[in-house]
Amino acid sequence: MKKFKENLPGHIFLLLALSSISALALITGFIVVRGAPIITDVGLKDFAFGMSWAPSLEEYGIFPMIIGTVAVSLGAALIGVPIGICCSIFLSEFAPPFITAIFRPAIQLLAGIPSVVYGFWGLIFIVPFIRDYLGGPGLSILAASIILAIMILPTVISISEVSLLALPKQYKEGALALGLTHWQTIRIVMLPAAKSGIVAAVILGIGRAIGETMAVIMIVGNAVAMPESILDPVRTLTTNIGIEMGYATGVHQEALFATGIVLFIVIMILNATAQYIVSSGKQARGKERQKS
Amino acid sequence: MEENIKIEIKDFSFLYHKKQVIHNLNLKIHKNEITSFFGPANGGVTTLLRSLNRLFELNHDTHTKGDILIDGKSIFDPDSSVTELRRKVGMVFEIPAPLPISIFDNVAYGPRLKKKKSKSEINDVVEQALKQAALWDDVKDRLKAPAMSLSGGQQQRLCIARVLALQPEVIMLDRACSGLDPISTAKIEESLFQLKEEFTIVIAPHNVQQAIRISDRAAFMLMGHLIEAGTSDEVFGSPKDQRTNDYITGRFG
Numbered sequence: 001m002k003k004f005k006e007n008l009p010g011h012i013f014l015l016l017a018l019s020s021i022s023a024l025a026l027i028t029g030f031i032v033v034r035g036a037p038i039i040t041d042v043g044l045k046d047f048a049f050g051m052s053w054a055p056s057l058e059e060y061g062i063f064p065m066i067i068g069t070v071a072v073s074l075g076a077a078l079i080g081v082p083i084g085i086c087c088s089i090f091l092s093e094f095a096p097p098f099i100t101a102i103f104r105p106a107i108q109l110l111a112g113i114p115s116v117v118y119g120f121w122g123l124i125f126i127v128p129f130i131r132d133y134l135g136g137p138g139l140s141i142l143a144a145s146i147i148l149a150i151m152i153l154p155t156v157i158s159i160s161e162v163s164l165l166a167l168p169k170q171y172k173e174g175a176l177a178l179g180l181t182h183w184q185t186i187r188i189v190m191l192p193a194a195k196s197g198i199v200a201a202v203i204l205g206i207g208r209a210i211g212e213t214m215a216v217i218m219i220v221g222n223a224v225a226m227p228e229s230i231l232d233p234v235r236t237l238t239t240n241i242g243i244e245m246g247y248a249t250g251v252h253q254e255a256l257f258a259t260g261i262v263l264f265i266v267i268m269i270l271n272a273t274a275q276y277i278v279s280s281g282k283q284a285r286g287k288e289r290q291k292s
Numbered sequence: 293m294e295e296n297i298k299i300e301i302k303d304f305s306f307l308y309h310k311k312q313v314i315h316n317l318n319l320k321i322h323k324n325e326i327t328s329f330f331g332p333a334n335g336g337v338t339t340l341l342r343s344l345n346r347l348f349e350l351n352h353d354t355h356t357k358g359d360i361l362i363d364g365k366s367i368f369d370p371d372s373s374v375t376e377l378r379r380k381v382g383m384v385f386e387i388p389a390p391l392p393i394s395i396f397d398n399v400a401y402g403p404r405l406k407k408k409k410s411k412s413e414i415n416d417v418v419e420q421a422l423k424q425a426a427l428w429d430d431v432k433d434r435l436k437a438p439a440m441s442l443s444g445g446q447q448q449r450l451c452i453a454r455v456l457a458l459q460p461e462v463i464m465l466d467r468a469c470s471g472l473d474p475i476s477t478a479k480i481e482e483s484l485f486q487l488k489e490e491f492t493i494v495i496a497p498h499n500v501q502q503a504i505r506i507s508d509r510a511a512f513m514l515m516g517h518l519i520e521a522g523t524s525d526e527v528f529g530s531p532k533d534q535r536t537n538d539y540i541t542g543r544f545g
């Protein structure tokens with residue numbers, strides 16, 4: 001009895017921890033149970049690589065949306081990652097303290113803006129700009145990529161910055177003392193040493209781009225068709241669910257759950273990769289610490 | 293000017309924020325000798341070494357007064373290049389921090405940047421540096437192994453080697469042996485004896501015994517003041533100042 005009392009806090013925390021895990025299990029289970037039948041009915045190949053999505057005709061091919069998701073996320077990464085990494089280098093290496101004091105909270109604020117506001121802003125500024133100056137309907141891969149690039153910045157910046165700041169300061173001093181310039185030190189010593197953290201930042205940023213729904217619905221055009229250029233509208237996996245879930249029933253609804261499964265798997269793979277990269281980086285550094 | 297003066301410190305003062313940690317220091321450091329700066333903690337030795345290669349400039353809000361001349365030229369001359377200075381005045385730190393790359397690359401990355409050099413030239417430079425740091429025999433069969441696989445003493449000698457690979461003129465070692473066992477320490481001291489034939493060596497020894505063992509000249513620092521300086525025989529044999537005497541006989545404080 002006494003023992004039980006001593007362990008009571010442990011038991012309570014275990015219970016609470018289990019409840020969050022079970023939420024994950026519940027959601028996963030639900031999606032799989034509801035979505036799996038259609039994948040087996042239509043066949044995984046026809047589902048994932050089918051070119052036509054027409055629920056009224058019972059055609060459930062999500063390939064254009066997979067392409068849409070890939071295009072939009074890749075675009076976001078191409079724009080957002082270089083800016084984000086440069087920003088983190090600036091903040092950790094070049095910015096005087098008073099600038100960082102302004103920048104850091106500002107970037108956190110960027111993460112706090114609701115996505116519908118991003119979408120609205122994109123619709124008002126980016127979409128007309130693209131339509132007027134670059135052509136096409138404006139609602140496009142490019143518009144979504146730009147907005148998503150801004151949305152992933154906080155993730156990319158803060159994780160890269162933390163991994164740069166976490167480097168032993170001896171790396172930097174040692175390199176500078178050898179007569180490397182500041183920029184050479186960053187390029188040759190610091191960025192490679194912080195590589196695992198930066199890669200993880202990029203992957204998590206892309207994961208966020210893939211998962212974003214509301215902002216994308218508002219500016220990506222949502223047309224279910226293979227895009228021919230970045231100025232074409234597309235539909236992504238998330239927006240497909242977001243748009244149709246409200247009125248879908250029966251098999252149609254199952255197909256949306258199945259879309260969710262595909263998304264789920266993609267995100268899981270990305271997160272697992274990020275976890276793996278971060279932990280292998282930590283291990284390598286842990287070993288160094290032991291040695292010194 | 294005497295022929296064999298390498299570094300001349302002239303009325304040099306150093307301030308962190310408003311706190312003065314070196315007070316009007318005057319000293320000449322001779323070529324081909326080992327000069328040690330020793331004294332109790334917070335004497336300002338690390339700060340002085342970091343002044344000689346201007347590494348203190350990494351810290352915000354530092355100020356210097358006076359001057360430091362190397363070969364008669366001020367290191368603070370606005371026209372002089374700080375990266376060149378740091379190549380000329382190599383520094384080995386208290387905690388060895390080889391990079392998480394191979395043993396070979398740790399030594400090679402400095403010279404690779406310095407000038408366009410061929411592969412075989414780089415190989416020669418690395419080999420010679422490792423030999424000078426008395427590490428070659430330990431690692432010649434595993435140059436591609438990660439530097440982190442070396443022992444603490446070997447890592448420290450690797451850090452010495454990477455400084456030597458840049459062919460500096462002055463080598464500074466700040467307590468470079470403090471974490472090491474007596475055998476590794478002896479090896480490093482032995483290589484220092486050989487290196488001084490070629491270089492000017494400035495060291496912060498990790499204790500008085502080491503200072504006595506290896507110094508040609510010594511300078512006793514106390515709370516940012518240079519209390520006395522001279523040849524090893526003068527300072528350790530017949531110190532002029534009572535405080536120096538107390539410190540080296542272990543009666544300090």
Ligand SMILES: Nc1ncnc2c1ncn2[C@@H]1O[C@H](COP(=O)(O)OP(=O)(O)OP(=O)(O)O)[C@@H](O)[C@H]1O
Pocket residue numbers: 308313331332333334335336337338339340351
């Ligand atoms: N970055 C810094 N900012 C402010 N003060 C500093 C800084 N670094 C050192 N100091 C101060 O300068 C003085 C001299 O420090 P320094 O490290 O040069 O002494 P030291 O002789 O190397 O000491 P130790 O024997 O502990 O290595 C100390 O009072 C220390 O607190």
Ligand SMILES: [Mg+2]
Pocket residue numbers: 337338339466496
């Ligand atoms: Mg010190």
